[in-house]
Amino acid sequence: MKTAQQTNQKNAVLTKIQQNVLNVIREFMENNSYPPTLSELGQALHININAVRDHLHALERKQVLRCIPNISRGIELLHAKPEGIPIYGFVPAGHPFMSQENIVDTFEIRRYISASNNVFGLYVRGDSMKDAQIATGDLLFVDPDVEARDGRMVVALVEGEPTVKWLQKEGSTISLVPANKKYKPIVVDKNDENFKIVGVVVGMIRAMDKLRIDKMVNLKKAS
Amino acid sequence: MKTAQQTNQKNAVLTKIQQNVLNVIREFMENNSYPPTLSELGQALHININAVRDHLHALERKQVLRCIPNISRGIELLHAKPEGIPIYGFVPAGHPFMSQENIVDTFEIRRYISASNNVFGLYVRGDSMKDAQIATGDLLFVDPDVEARDGRMVVALVEGEPTVKWLQKEGSTISLVPANKKYKPIVVDKNDENFKIVGVVVGMIRAMDKLRIDKMVNLKKAS
DNA sequence: TCAATTACTGTATATTATTACAGTATTCAT
DNA sequence: ATGAATACTGTAATAATATACAGTAATTGA
Numbered sequence: 001m002k003t004a005q006q007t008n009q010k011n012a013v014l015t016k017i018q019q020n021v022l023n024v025i026r027e028f029m030e031n032n033s034y035p036p037t038l039s040e041l042g043q044a045l046h047i048n049i050n051a052v053r054d055h056l057h058a059l060e061r062k063q064v065l066r067c068i069p070n071i072s073r074g075i076e077l078l079h080a081k082p083e084g085i086p087i088y089g090f091v092p093a094g095h096p097f098m099s100q101e102n103i104v105d106t107f108e109i110r111r112y113i114s115a116s117n118n119v120f121g122l123y124v125r126g127d128s129m130k131d132a133q134i135a136t137g138d139l140l141f142v143d144p145d146v147e148a149r150d151g152r153m154v155v156a157l158v159e160g161e162p163t164v165k166w167l168q169k170e171g172s173t174i175s176l177v178p179a180n181k182k183y184k185p186i187v188v189d190k191n192d193e194n195f196k197i198v199g200v201v202v203g204m205i206r207a208m209d210k211l212r213i214d215k216m217v218n219l220k221k222a223s
Numbered sequence: 224m225k226t227a228q229q230t231n232q233k234n235a236v237l238t239k240i241q242q243n244v245l246n247v248i249r250e251f252m253e254n255n256s257y258p259p260t261l262s263e264l265g266q267a268l269h270i271n272i273n274a275v276r277d278h279l280h281a282l283e284r285k286q287v288l289r290c291i292p293n294i295s296r297g298i299e300l301l302h303a304k305p306e307g308i309p310i311y312g313f314v315p316a317g318h319p320f321m322s323q324e325n326i327v328d329t330f331e332i333r334r335y336i337s338a339s340n341n342v343f344g345l346y347v348r349g350d351s352m353k354d355a356q357i358a359t360g361d362l363l364f365v366d367p368d369v370e371a372r373d374g375r376m377v378v379a380l381v382e383g384e385p386t387v388k389w390l391q392k393e394g395s396t397i398s399l400v401p402a403n404k405k406y407k408p409i410v411v412d413k414n415d416e417n418f419k420i421v422g423v424v425v426g427m428i429r430a431m432d433k434l435r436i437d438k439m440v441n442l443k444k445a446s
Numbered sequence: 447t448c449a450a451t452t453a454c455t456g457t458a459t460a461t462t463a464t465t466a467c468a469g470t471a472t473t474c475a476t
Numbered sequence: 477a478t479g480a481a482t483a484c485t486g487t488a489a490t491a492a493t494a495t496a497c498a499g500t501a502a503t504t505g506a
Contacts, residue, residue, distance in 0.1 A: 206427040
């Protein structure tokens with residue numbers, strides 16, 4: 001006989017069978033685009049639907065899923081599996097830095113670079129931003145929706161040619177300053193029709209594996 | 224009256240109403256963890272369930288979804304929406320670089336840095352890798368499963384202290400070379416117990432927004 | 447103008463799926 | 477040893493869903 005009030009047990013440990021039920025649900029949802037019904041779970045687990053029901057209610061009490069009443073396939077998995085990869089603190093920081101407690105963040109690009117929905121990537125070629133630690137092959141994240149304030153690194157179109165430079169505003173003139181003494185700043189008028197700021201550089205990524213470098217060389221040849 | 228054979232129309236254009244039905248299905252699935260039933264769609268669209276059915280069959284013929292027979296909520300959307308953000312070619316490359324055809328890749332971190340499942344992130348502090356274009360605040364992707372060959376950038380533990388350096392192998396000795404003339408290489412024996420290579424640096428990401436910099440300063444204070 | 451497609455309504459029916467009720471048996475902590 | 481949670485079986489009622497059949501009406505391309 002079913003007993004009455006069963007208290008909420010957040011973060012309670014799952015039994016082996018409950019874990020198994022959860023795994024079967026996950027597997028089903030990976031293969032099927034819709035959650036399983038009670039009888040489908042019963043078949044998969046070789047048990048009666050009411051046993052399945054008991055398990056689902058237990059899993060609900062333990063906060064790993066939610067059952068929506070009177071809805072077919074009304075199972076909602078909570079705690080959506082963390083998608084990102086772990087990010088540890090500074091180098092050099094503390095000694096046992098590769099521990100669970102030292103994960104200061106999880107890698108999730110949009111959150112990291114806090115960009116709008118219009119961000120796009122752009123590969124860098126040339127050494128004009130060398131002193132800003134930006135090299136050929138680097139991938140820049142450019143956000144058109146971020147305000148291009150003085151001092152920010154921007155991507156601009158000068159007479160149709162895209163370039164990455166520091167932005168420097170002085171009255172009605174705008175200077176596009178490279179981070180390399182070898183090159184001179186480009187000075188244009190604020191209202192120059194041949195000049196347009198595409199977006200602000202909000203992030204950067206660099207691949208250090210040979211495969212990517214080869215790919216970039218191929219791209220270079222193709223262009 | 225329903226007419227007989229209706230040919231497959233892959234890539235056919237959706238009518239306005241069909242597009243609307245698809246949008247409602249997408250919206251429902253974003254909010255609900257399970258696909259909608261016919262009557263739920265009927266309610267949302269203010270039409271009879273058999274009208275919904277007709278639309279679903281039309282969408283099925285046009286290959287945008289699949290209806291699984293005799294299965295409640297048996298709707299499977301095809302052509303899963305592209306998750307990544309677009310990545311354009313080199314800068315400077317061609318003039319109209321922000322066009323659909325110039326998307327050379329889509330941003331998806333794991334594919335980009337071609338790393339194992341054990342990659343982790345690590346923030347950099349200090350200027351010892353300055354000449355390799357790596358600065359304080361940069362986030363390194365370190366892969367413990369990549370072979371630490373001569374010349375690669377590695378994260379090593381020297382007497383418990385983690386450091387980022389170039390790896391240089393010479394016979395039985397290993398040199399950890401900084402990319403900054405201000406600092407001297409660390410030379411250790413191959414079998415030194417106080418020395419361990421944690422992983423190879425396979426990628427790097429840099430955030431250029433102020434918020435992140437503030438966060439990093441806070442982390443610095445806390446450590 | 448004719449066939450095909452689109453866009454619906456309405457009633458009915460079969461199937462699918464959830465819920466309810468009534469048990470049995472085991473384990474586990476107090 | 478007693479209450480509570482776990483782990484099941486079985487039958488039945490009810491609600492939720494999908495499907496079938498029979499239409500109507502407007503639009504579109506050949």
